[in-house]
Amino acid sequence: MPLRKVALACVNCGxxxxxxxxxxxxxxxxxxxxxxxxxxxxxLHKETR
Known part of the structure; x- marks a missing residue:
């Protein structure tokens, strides 16, 4: 099973x-x-799904 990637988005500018x-x-x-x-x-960067 391949690894999935998730993005980290900036809380200020997105x-x-x-x-x-x-x-x-x-x-x-x-x-x-x-x-x-x-x-x-x-x-701060948060994980997106």
Whole structure:
């Protein structure tokens, strides 16, 4: 079974800048601070499905 990818979207501008492998054991959506090239600063990114 191939690994599925999910996107991480910036909470400020909504841009989907990063992708991560889907984890079936994770019950809550992943939230990480990442650099957003559109906002020009580190912002919170949330997992989209």
């Amino acid at each position: 841009s989907r800048n990063y992708t991560v492998s889907e984890n079936k054991n994770r019950t809550e959506r992943l939230e990480v601070k990442k650099f957003c090239k559109h906002c020009g600063k580190h912002t």
